[in-house]
Amino acid sequence: MATRATFDGHIAGFGTAEGTRVVVGRWLSSPLGAFTDVMVERSDGTRLLLATRDDVADLVAGTYRFDAVHVVPVGLRADEARRRWRLRAGPLTADLTLGSRTRVGHLLAAVPQNRAIAPLVATVTDPFARLLLEGVRTRGSAGRGRREWYTAGDQHAITAVRALWGSADLGALRLVVPPVRFGFSSVPSTPSVTRVRTTVELTDR
Numbered sequence: 669m670a671t672r673a674t675f676d677g678h679i680a681g682f683g684t685a686e687g688t689r690v691v692v693g694r695w696l697s698s699p700l701g702a703f704t705d706v707m708v709e710r711s712d713g714t715r716l717l718l719a720t721r722d723d724v725a726d727l728v729a730g731t732y733r734f735d736a737v738h739v740v741p742v743g744l745r746a747d748e749a750r751r752r753w754r755l756r757a758g759p760l761t762a763d764l765t766l767g768s769r770t771r772v773g774h775l776l777a778a779v780p781q782n783r784a785i786a787p788l789v790a791t792v793t794d795p796f797a798r799l800l801l802e803g804v805r806t807r808g809s810a811g812r813g814r815r816e817w818y819t820a821g822d823q824h825a826i827t828a829v830r831a832l833w834g835s836a837d838l839g840a841l842r843l844v845v846p847p848v849r850f851g852f853s854s855v856p857s858t859p860s861v862t863r864v865r866t867t868v869e870l871t872d873r
Contacts, residue, residue, distance in 0.1 A: 673699045675866040680753065680764065681848070681855025682826050685839025687711025689848050690762065690831070691855050692755060693728075694744055700724055704744040706757040707732065709848045718742055718757040731810045731868060732850040751824075753861075765828040766861055773823035776863075808852030815869040818853065826859035 677695035684690075691707040705728050706718040717734045719725035720742035729737045740758030747754070751766040810816045831838040847854030856862070 670869050670871045673868050673870055675699075675868070677864065678861050679855060679864050680826065680859075680861040681844050682764070682829050682831075682859035683842035683844045684829070684831055685842050686833075686836075688831070688833065688838050689844050690760070691848055691850065692744065692753075692762075694746070694753075700727065704742050704755075704757070706742060706755070706760060707734070707848065707850050708760065709850070713849075715848075715850060718760065731814055731816065734850065759834045760831070762829060762831040764826050764861075767825035767827035770823045770825050770858070770860060772856070772860075773862075776820050776822055779819065779821065804853055804856055810851055810868065813871050816851070817867045819865045819867075820862050821865070822863040823856075824861050826861060829859070 674697075675693075675695050676697040677693065680690075680692040680694070682690055688711055689709045693705045693707075695703050695705075700721075700723055703720055703724050705720065705724055707728075708716040708718065710716070714736070715734045717725065717729055717732070717737045718740050719728060719737065720739070722739055725737050725739050738758055742757040743755070745754045746752075753762075753764040753766065755762040755764070807815070807817045826841065829841045841859055843857045844855055844859065845857055847857065
């Protein structure tokens with residue numbers, strides 16, 4: 669028997685000059701409550717999950733692929749007025765500056781946001797995402813026989829980042845190139861924060 673879980677929030681994706689690429693999930697509403705998780709692909713290709721709790725780690729690691737999973741303190745403070753995100757996640761420190769709405773963000777305003785039809789909307793928009801955004805998919809198969817759909821409602825550019833791994837500076841903001849390899853879809857190559865609804869079909873397998 670399958671049930672569907674819905675996660676509402678934001679996904680931020682950015683690359684660094686050192687080669688590390690980062691995906692931040694800021695979930696305002698989910699079956700696990702509000703939480704933030706961080707997926708990191710280091711310059712050598714190692715894929716890491718930084719999760720704030722065991723239940724978050726179990727769910728995310730069961731849906732995506734990682735080489736290592738770490739349960740560590742994860743905190744994200746969003747200053748909407750100043751357009752800043754301040755992330756602390758285990759060894760990762762990242763301060764993000766957000767810019768204006770992207771062209772994709774303006775287009776997303778026309779996408780229906782009704783939760784009940786989100787998987788249908790994701791199915792319809794998938795061919796356009798594949799065509800316009802390299803590596804991006806809005807529906808696909810995830811881990812443990814799960815299916816997943818993404819529907820987006822807005823997007824803003826990330827214009828600057830200051831990121832450290834431990835005491836090592838990861839360097840200036842770069843594109844998310846090559847695409848990250850956690851699941852069937854990458855984030856957009858252009859650093860951005862996307863307002864998103866993720867629907868995951870959980871099975872009893």
